[in-house]
Amino acid sequence: MTKPIQDSRSRPAGLSSRFTGAHYLRDSLAFLGCAMAFLAAGLVIGENYVFHILILICIWSAVIAGWDLLIGYAGVFNYAQLVFFAVGAYGSAMLSVSGGLPALAAIPLAAGIGGLFGALIAIPSARLKGEYVALFTFAVHLALPSILQQTRGLGTGGSTGILGLPPISLFSQTFYAIDKQAWFLMALIVAVICIYLIYFVVLRSRFGLALLAMRDAPAFSEALGVNGRRYQIAAFAISAAITAFAGAFYAHYTAVVTPRILGTEFFLMAMVMLAIGGMGRFPGALLGVCVVVIGNEVLRSFDSYRLFALGLIVIGSVIFLPHGLGGVLRRFGKKDSPRA
Amino acid sequence: MTSNHIMSLNKVGMRFGSFQALSDLSFDIDAGEVLGVAGPNGAGKSTLLNVCTGGLCPTSGSVLLDGQDITALPRHSRCSKGIAMTFQIPTVISSLTVAENLLVGRSFGGSHRHDFDAIVEIAGLGDVLGADAGTVDLLTRKAIMLGAALATGPRIVFMDEPLGGLNADEIKRFVQMIDRCRQAFGVTVVMVEHKTRALAEIADRILIINFGKFVCLDRPSVVLNDDHVVEIYLGKKHDA
Incomplete structure (x- = not known):
């Protein structure tokens, strides 16, 4: 039986990744x-x-x-x-x-x-x-x-x-x-x-x-x-x-x-932010926050229709942007610079 | 016990409710060998593998690694002791790249490290290191599983039906891969496999179990010509 080959390098060249800096x-x-x-x-x-x-x-x-x-x-x-x-x-x-x-x-x-x-x-x-x-x-x-x-x-x-x-x-x-x-x-x-x-x-x-x-x-x-x-x-x-x-x-x-602060409106707002932004796709979720907070203010004049409008935005984003804004960004990023 | 045994099972039993999946199973695994495990469907092969790798804790008996009792250790602790495994269903970490899959094994596995470039070369992953692991074909998925398992620096690798779903040509390539792993890193391999012809080619010894019980353990030529084994697989021979 051959002696095992030991690797003492802390990080081989092929292992460069976003998790290693x-x-x-x-x-x-x-x-x-x-x-x-x-x-x-x-x-x-x-x-x-x-x-x-x-x-x-x-x-x-x-x-x-x-x-x-x-x-x-x-x-x-x-x-x-x-x-x-x-x-x-x-x-x-x-x-x-x-x-x-x-x-x-x-x-x-x-x-x-x-x-x-x-x-x-x-x-x-x-x-x-x-x-x-x-x-x-x-x-x-x-x-x-x-x-x-x-x-x-x-x-x-x-x-x-x-x-x-x-x-x-x-x-x-x-x-x-x-x-x-x-x-x-x-x-x-x-x-x-x-x-x-x-x-x-x-x-x-x-x-x-x-x-x-x-x-x-x-x-x-x-x-x-x-x-x-x-x-x-x-x-x-x-x-x-x-x-x-x-x-x-x-x-x-x-x-x-x-x-x-534990009411339905806050909870829904937070869910909508994640849904529009996209989960696990930085910086998608943060863009979702901007869209929802600003949208919420813009729609303030619609008063009782505000939540209805937010709901429509969610349905639209789920259908047309299944991975949220983060998914759109990633697609553009891939086109611009194919990252390993 | 001689020091030649890397792992020993001692009267291992596994019971799920009223169903006895394994009963009174005792055998030793020699360091450096390729041990094949075969038996009809439902014989308890996958359960046996899970008991060895920490996926299940046996309801009776003990599992020893180098004479040390590891029966109660969970999967991740056994990994750091040099026990790795690949799964029957080809699983990869799909949102990471191929290289990052190997990185998981390297970062969280045992203290011993096999040479990374050699792992990549043997598993044939050199060209796809940067690809998303979720997009590759079946053979590559299996190679990633094996590569990541090797990156943990194991001394013994358990494989659950590594050849399942592969065609004749792919089986040949994968068997070669397993053989080269053994040559390069000196790992012991235990593989559960239905494809007895391929198993006979690569295994040093074959263990047959049936209804969770030990049937026989010997060299392939002996086991596959054993009347009792043939009977288990093909039914009773017609007395002439």
């Missing part, structure tokens, strides 16, 4: 360039109403990026994403209003609580398959408003919610919600950090490779040594922490938290 700098710079362009566009227009819409886009982007990580890339049908948003918002509200913490301390703490909550949901979910994960997580989403109403004694404020969240103070300066430009800058920084963490740190590493492998071929991946359960639970926790971070930030921006 190929094109990493180029893509990061392109992303940061887009963020700078977004910033410049906002500052040039410089109008309070536009700032408000851009702030919403930033906050939603972080939420949808977190959801895309689970549904699109990990293939876990989690429908409790807005639960994580609510946990962040309520967590930060209770820490700052009842606990007296400054906003800058309450927000990261709330993100941590959200991450723990995500892991808590993930552990039973990892034992379930496909549609059962969807049923379980959606049940959590449906249960939370009643729990919030029953726990008024713990400081959740029942159905009225929590009022008077403190604004963010930084460098002995306090940013009230009226200072839209400052909030826009802060929201953009939050969004850039969250999106970068998900799409460039988590997904373009060994971790991302494990998630995609588990999504496409679970048994095969485990036979190749991937500890699937561990990676899926970690993805849940990261997604939940980032979404809770966005939720906490949102709560301090609006200064109010009510159980309405």
Whole structure:
């Protein structure tokens, strides 16, 4: 019997891939360039109403990026994403209003609580398959408003919610919600950090490779040594922490938290963003956020027909763009530069 | 136990509800051999493979690797100990490129690494490394499965019907591929296969099981001429 040939190279030439750092700098710079362009566009227009819409886009982007990580890339049908948003918002509200913490301390703490909550949901979910994960997580989403109403004694404020969240103070300066430009800058920084963490740190590493492998071929991946359960639970926790971070930030921006953030309209908006943008096709989901937030404002004059119009857009995008805007981008990208 | 045995099964039984899929199965796998596993449909061949690779935990008995009990270890932990497998249904990670499929094995497998270029050369994947794994043909899918399994740096590879669905020419090429893997990396191969002629050609020994029970384990020429084995496959010989 011949002696086995051992390969001591850390990375053979044929193995260059987006998971091992190929094109990493180029893509990061392109992303940061887009963020700078977004910033410049906002500052040039410089109008309070536009700032408000851009702030919403930033906050939603972080939420949808977190959801895309689970549904699109990990293939876990989690429908409790807005639960994580609510946990962040309520967590930060209770820490700052009842606990007296400054906003800058309450927000990261709330993100941590959200991450723990995500892991808590993930552990039973990892034992379930496909549609059962969807049923379980959606049940959590449906249960939370009643729990919030029953726990008024713990400081959740029942159905009225929590009022008077403190604004963010930084460098002995306090940013009230009226200072839209400052909030826009802060929201953009939050969004850039969250999106970068998900799409460039988590997904373009060994971790991302494990998630995609588990999504496409679970048994095969485990036979190749991937500890699937561990990676899926970690993805849940990261997604939940980032979404809770966005939720906490949102709560301090609006200064109010009510159980309405778990209502049907918010949930549908989030689903529509993912459907139009396309799951697991960066930057599709983020384009979906822009289209839906801006569309929602443009259609405001239609009043009660607004949701109807959004519904039509969804049907149209499902029929004509089955992979969302992300799928369209990919097709163009393939034509321009055939990437290996 | 002699050190020549890489893996040993000790009175392994597997029960699904009231159905006894494997009962009291004991045998050893020699290091470096190609062991064929055959038997009629429903004999328990795939169950046996899953018990060896961690897809199933047997309800009785034990599985030993180098004399160490690995009965309760899940699939991914066995992989890091040098046990790899390929599936009956050709599975690849379809949204990744062929190279990235091998990268999964290399990144998450055991600490030992077989030479990457040699794996690519033997599996014949050099021209398709950059292609999406979801778009390639059946033989290439099987080659990707084998390549990714080899990239984990295994000492023993279990294959569930690797030749299923291939035509005569493809069978010849794939058998050669398996043989070259053994030559280059010194891996032990255990393959479940219905195609007994191809099996007789490549296997050093053949194990026959029927109704989850051990029937015989010997050299191909002995096993395939055994009256009892012929009877299992073709029915009782008519007494003249």
